[in-house]
Amino acid sequence: MPAAHPPTQLAPSSPADPPHQELRVLPVTGLGEIREGDDLASQLGAALRPLEPRDGDVLCLSTKVVSKALGLRVDPAQREQAVADAGVRTVARRLHTRVVTSVVQIPSGPVMAAAGVDSSNAPDGPLLLPEDPDACARALREALVTSLGVDLGVLLTDTSSRVWRVGVGDIALGAAGVAALQDLRGGLDADGRPLTVTVRNLADELAAAADLVKGKSSGVPAALVRGVPGATALDIPARELSRTGAEDWFRRPSLESVWVALGLSPAQEPIARMSPEPPAERIARALAVAAVPRRDQQPSTASVRMLGEDGPTPHIVVEAVDASGAALIDAATTAERLRTALGAESLSTPLPEITVEISVPDPLQEPS
Amino acid sequence: MPAAHPPTQLAPSSPADPPHQELRVLPVTGLGEIREGDDLASQLGAALRPLEPRDGDVLCLSTKVVSKALGLRVDPAQREQAVADAGVRTVARRLHTRVVTSVVQIPSGPVMAAAGVDSSNAPDGPLLLPEDPDACARALREALVTSLGVDLGVLLTDTSSRVWRVGVGDIALGAAGVAALQDLRGGLDADGRPLTVTVRNLADELAAAADLVKGKSSGVPAALVRGVPGATALDIPARELSRTGAEDWFRRPSLESVWVALGLSPAQEPIARMSPEPPAERIARALAVAAVPRRDQQPSTASVRMLGEDGPTPHIVVEAVDASGAALIDAATTAERLRTALGAESLSTPLPEITVEISVPDPLQEPS
Known part of the structure; x- marks a missing residue:
């Protein structure tokens, strides 16, 4: 499948990247339960401070926390209708025992089961995803950069399945200040040959790395990724990570x-x-x-x-x-x-x- | 899309997992160029020793290095035939300018463009993937556990695109001594509700995290992941990570x-x-x-x-x-x-x- 991102929007990887750097993923603890109307940026800022954030760090936050702060709760009785309303295109509907799950494309681009409406870690009922996760990431980032005084990237992540693979993992739904796509086309491999692999989805790999620390049941909904060269060198929204329309070969099952x-x-x-x-x-x-x-x-x-x-x-x-x-x-x-x-x-x-x-x-x- | 792995094969996540642990991904440096016939396990052992490997660490190694050691080179003139021979099922063939790329399912399960035959970082010509990456991971792991005296997991990784997403990232092709799938079904979320997300593809998330350190052009083909609770608690081969047959809704574009x-x-x-x-x-x-x-x-x-x-x-x-x-x-x-x-x-x-x-x-x- 082609990597079809236009090259002009991406910076080439720098051959001067220090290759021997260690990656660290730090759990963001002490955040507490987020409620509707909470000042999420200020609470995140306080939770991040002990980790001494640095320029180039990327904060990965479960999107669910943003949904909680925004009060995007759904009446459980209206869940099915909410899922139907939250999708812009139905990819599939499938029956499991007596429950029909809709796999839909959500407004921000990704294809998600039940439009990402989820009840786990949501004590007050199922939560909708925010309609524009990039905008949410941007608002959070601006507040955090101001309060912490560092050039931090922000990713909003969520759990997703993957065609042809068993099991789930996290992907990036929203991004601000992150080189979500990394162009390797200008580069040569270690032997001086042109790289055939061209554009790396850095944001999804960061989300996956953060998920290893955030976990699903640990009560730690955020992690700080430190030590990825170039991670904040560009600002590419997560919206650009979705392949839809004519370039989507797998429009339906x-x-x-x-x-x-x-x-x-x-x-x-x-x-x-x-x-x-x-x-x-x-x-x-x-x-x-x-x-x-x-x-x-x-x-x-x-x-x-x-x-x-x-x-x-x-x-x-x-x-x-x-x-x-x-x-x-x-x-x-x-x-x-x-x-x-x-x-x-x-x-x-x-x-x-x-x-x-x-x-x-x-x-x-x-x-x- | 369902997480259809049989529950009996997986251990539940332990609620006693320490939630505040930091994840570290350490580049494995000084490996040098691997040539056909090299004793890869012994060279890896030497390169790993300075990192002081511990029980529970997972070594993530680009599968290409194994292909080099096994001498799985292809005559560039025979590349097209080699790709055709390396696939067990054609998912798609697509024309880009004048080149036809075949997207095929390879014998070990994953769907890969050009059957994973790749020329980047391969100075002596394109390399085939090993037919049984799990067996290769197992052999490497046995040698490393013996020589280093620690309970290390081994993943063989490769770059892959993803349906509906732009850009590429690493997945796990081979696994030994790694809980490649992690069952979260027994667990409750932080609020005590049953988790709806059930089985996590831990191996692919480990591969993605390692790729952030290995990079594509850094000349560092391996990384050691440290600090993922339960990462080596089970031994699930990567073969079980592929969803094929009747459970594959996206058999063709x-x-x-x-x-x-x-x-x-x-x-x-x-x-x-x-x-x-x-x-x-x-x-x-x-x-x-x-x-x-x-x-x-x-x-x-x-x-x-x-x-x-x-x-x-x-x-x-x-x-x-x-x-x-x-x-x-x-x-x-x-x-x-x-x-x-x-x-x-x-x-x-x-x-x-x-x-x-x-x-x-x-x-x-x-x-x-």
Whole structure:
């Protein structure tokens, strides 16, 4: 996947970076429970002072703490609606036991399960993410730079899953005064060859390092990262870390991508399970998906029958309503939609090979 | 996305973990250039000794160094074939200027651009990744534990992009003696509520933290991470960090997922560009894709014409070869494939609205 950040916005890495520097991640303790209306910057300033912050340090703070200070609580009864309202684009909806989780793109760019609305470490109910985490990071940074008198970077972090990987880790949702992307394109490797790896997502690596200290249950929601050369050399907002639009190859999961191509609207899409599903369930879903007409089309007049359902080679017959041209076209359209919908289901685990054929009533035996 | 790791394989996080511990990432210097046949464990042991390794430290080493010691070099002329051979499944192939990059799943699980075959920091030519990085990590760890006399964890790391994110960062390809996944499900948050975030990918966060010290051009290919509670409490191989098979919702990119559903074989798939493509190019690709017959079918007898190509609302006519039932079915099948292929193209940026209609010759004017 390409690193498509425009080179002009990034400074090259400096070959004079001291390569032997030690990285330290210091827990920010004594912050206490943050409540709505708290002056977060002032409380953070007090908690940071014992760590003697220096120019180039990066403060990584769980975004949840900002949500608490801003009072972004959600009535638990309104949680589902809040998640729906907080997403700008649905990537997937998946069923786990009886709960549907929406994976959505949030306004600041990242794709997050349940729009990042989360109840852990939130005693007063689920919390929304701030709509503009970069702006929140900027406000915090300005206050901290003033009160502490050092050139500190600020990252707001949150937990995220990762496509193709098991388990979660922290990424950067908001950034201020941090070289969130580091251009290595100008550089040479240790052998003097041009580097093929070009742009490093420094902010997500800082967030991951901080998470190792903040943990999930330690009651330490912030950490100070010290000793990363160039970490505050530029000010690139975290908004630029999201790859969306035409450059996003993985706009929908494999299954949902096919439903979009078949012309289903989001409201018409079935909701697949998180866990692997038995073949019968997936065949039934393909039948349902294929039966949904495209936006501008009439419902199909053809009927669909499944034969040999319990045998090794099930077989689907699409029956045209009569032998007229319109009926044949309708049946052929339905059959092809069905083949495609079945083809989408076999993306994950093989379905039995299913033949879809078209059956046309004999015109001689038709009532005229 | 679910954290689907079976709970029985993981130990719960200990609530007694000291929450105020500082994390240190120490560069491993003085390793020198590694050559084929070098005793990597012995050289690493010597380089680590000045850092006074302790129980619970995790050594993070660029996998490239292991490839060098194993002599996994590729003749640059054979690079493309080596990439093809090194993948167990093609996720995508994309064209950038004139170079096609394959994104493939490698035998150890991760999805990597060019199968991780890389020329940077490789003076003697591109290097393959070892086929079993966990086994390499295990061998290194055994030697280091013996020579240093401490319970050290070992991670082999490599650079990777991330779906939906800009820029690259390090992940763990191999692990030995590391709690690569950390189960937080038994735990409560600081307020005593059950944690909704369940399994943390500790190995990838350790790899990211180490990358901040190792860098890409510093000539420091290894770092020692010290101070992560429980980091070596379990021994979970990195192989378990990959989500593949039925649990992988993003088996192919959106476009390629539709081509699979339309029945194209990998060899029949076009190769899209990395950069956004003009509508005319995408419409032409949809026409080409729709024209490919499914495995068990004959090429279409229908012909396809595009009308109003330069106007605001292009229009595609699928002409049946005659008015026979077979010809109508063929035309309808082609038309529906075309609508689906066009629907796949509009996943990223809107195409002009294109109508696909079927035209049937008048049977009265047919030569009989």
